[in-house]
Amino acid sequence: MNGSKGEEEEESVRELLRDRFRLSSISIARSEALRGGMEVSDPVLACIGDLSFKYAEKLAVDLELFARHAGRKSVNMEDVILSTHRNEQLSVSLRSISNTIKVKEPQSEKKRKKPPRKEDKSVPSTIHIDDL
Numbered sequence: 001m002n003g004s005k006g007e008e009e010e011e012s013v014r015e016l017l018r019d020r021f022r023l024s025s026i027s028i029a030r031s032e033a034l035r036g037g038m039e040v041s042d043p044v045l046a047c048i049g050d051l052s053f054k055y056a057e058k059l060a061v062d063l064e065l066f067a068r069h070a071g072r073k074s075v076n077m078e079d080v081i082l083s084t085h086r087n088e089q090l091s092v093s094l095r096s097i098s099n100t101i102k103v104k105e106p107q108s109e110k111k112r113k114k115p116p117r118k119e120d121k122s123v124p125s126t127i128h129i130d131d132l
Contacts, residue, residue: 021056022049059083077101 026049033040040048066079077098084091 018053021053025049025052 026045029040029045029048062083063075063079066082067073067075070079077094081091081094081098084094
């Protein structure tokens, strides 16, 4: 029964996030319509909200697959750019944003190799022996 309660909570959270996403999409669409001097009916706005959420779900699945195919457990910017390969304008825009972000971020150090163990230290090729 405990697993069922956890699943119910997870579904509840999922529904809440879906609704918030849809409302945000509708708000953006309405705002853009007003900015352009247009009116959009409520059924059309609801459709935009639903389509936005379905697209985001599909995108999330694709990004996960791209990362997994690359042998990673997390999605990176290249996965996002790859997902836009059918929309050249969007792809160019995302590459530009990615390059801007890279320039602004401090250069991160590459992963350091583990230091060699004491017994693995190599013997110097030249040894100096003092005269007795």
